[in-house]
Amino acid sequence: MTLDLARLAAIDVHVHAEVSCHDPEDPVMAQFFDAASAYFKAPRERPKMPEIAQIYREQNIAFCLFTVDCESGVGAKRVSNYEVAEFAAANSDVCIPFASIDPRKGKMGAREARDLIENHGVRGFKFHAIMQDCHPADRVGYPIYEVIAEYGLPAIFHTGHSGMGTGMRGGGGLRLKYGRPMLVDDVAVDFPDMKIILAHPSWPWVDESLSMALHKENVFIDLSGWSPKYFPPQIVRYANGQLKHKMMFGSDFPLIRPDKWIEAARGIGFKDEVMPGIMKDNAARVLGLAG
Template identity: 30%
Template structure:
C-alpha cells in the first residue's frame, strides 16, 4: 500500500446538502454530487482509501454559525474505530471564545485530535480576527497545527477571507511558533501563498480541492525545488475522488523523493504522526 496521508478530508455523512447547501454546486461541478446524500461509515471509507492507495485520512469536524455539521465526537467515531487509518482534526464554535478553547482542549486530550481547522468563509472572519487568537495560543500549547482555507471561496460567498496577504501573513508574524497549514492552494493568490510559505518557517500549503491535473504551474515548481518540504497532499474528500487524485499525482512525474515528501513525509512531520 502507498503511504499517502490525505491532509484535508471530511466524512461523507449523508447530510451535506441539508447542512452545507453552499457546497452542493461544488460537488456537482466535481462529479461527486451522488455523495451529498450518501452516508459512508468507517469501513466504506477505508475501502475507498485502499482502492486509491491512501494510508491515512485526516478527517475534520465542521462547525458554522448556524450549528454543527460534523462534531468532534462524530470524527472520534472514525478515529476510535480505525486509529491507524483516520486522524481527527478538531473544530470549534468561533463565536464563543472561551468555550472554543475548552472544546479544543477536550478534542485533543480526550478525543485524540491532532490539529484544529477553521474555515474563514463560513464565519465571514479572516484568520487575523481577534476571535481566533486565543485558539492560536492553545494550539501552540497543545503542539498542534492550525489548518485553514486560502484562495477564492468555491461556494458563492465572498472570497476576501481567503487572501494569504495580509491575513495569514499577519497571523504568522504574531505567532511564529504556530504551525499553519493553508488548504486549497490559494488560487488566484497562489504566488502570495507561496511567498508567505517561503517567508515563514511554520507555514505550509495543502493541495486539497484541486485535482493534481490542475495544480498551478508555480506551485509545481515550488514543490519540486525550494518548497519540497512545504507542500502536503490533500483531496477535500468527498468532493474529490481519492482514486482520481492519487492516479493524477502519479501522472505529475515527480522525482521519487519529492513525491514521498508531498504524499506523506511532510504531513507526518507537520502533524506529528
C-alpha cells in the same frame, strides 16, 4: 490497531466528514452540497465515516478527518467533533482526528479545543474563514489558537476560491476575500509555535501562499481541492525546489477522490525524489508522527 507509517502508501491531510452517522443531513448545508457537487462534477451523496475509512483502508492511505464548524457564519448545524474523534479512535490504523471550531466561539471554543486534545486524541484543527465569515486574524479566535499553539498542533486554513457557494445566489452569502492567504500571515507571526497548513493551491492568490511558505518556518501547503493537472506551474516548480519539504498531499474528499488525485499528480512533472515527501513524509513530520 495503530497507524503504521512504514506500511502506508500516503497520508491525505484533507478529508471532510460532511454528514453524521447519527443525525440527518443539515438542510442549510444541503444547499451548499448541491452547489459544490455541481461545481466539482462529483456525486451528490455524501459518504458516511465508515465508508470513508473503507475507501482509504483499501488504498493503504491514512487520512486527516474533519468537519467544518460554520454555525455562526452560515447557520448550519455542525457534525460533532466528538463523533469524529470517537470514530478515529476506533479506526486509528487509517484515521487521524482533526476538529473544527467556529472562531466566534472564542473562549468557549478554546475550552472545547483543550478537551478534544487532552481527552479525545485530536491531532489538529481546520478553519474555513469563508464559511465561518470571519477574518482569520480576528482576535475573537485567538483563544482557540492559543490552545492549539500550546500543544504544538497543526491548523489547516482554507485559502483561495471556494467551491462552497459557487453558483449560488450571491455565492450563498460567502465572502471570498476571507480566503486570501495573506490574511493568515498575522496568525503565523502571532503564533510561531502553531504549524499552519494553507489548504489548496490558493487560486487566485497562489503566489501569496508560496511566499508565506518560503518566509515562515511554521507555514506549509496542502495541495487539495484541485486535480493536479490544473495546478499553476509555479506550484510544481516550487515543490521541486525550495518548498519540497513544505508541500503535502491532500484530496478534498469526497469532492476529489485520492486515487484520482494521485493518478493526475504522476503526470505533471513532480520529480521522483520529491514525491515521497509530498505523499507522506512531510505530513508525517507536521503531524508529529515522525521526527
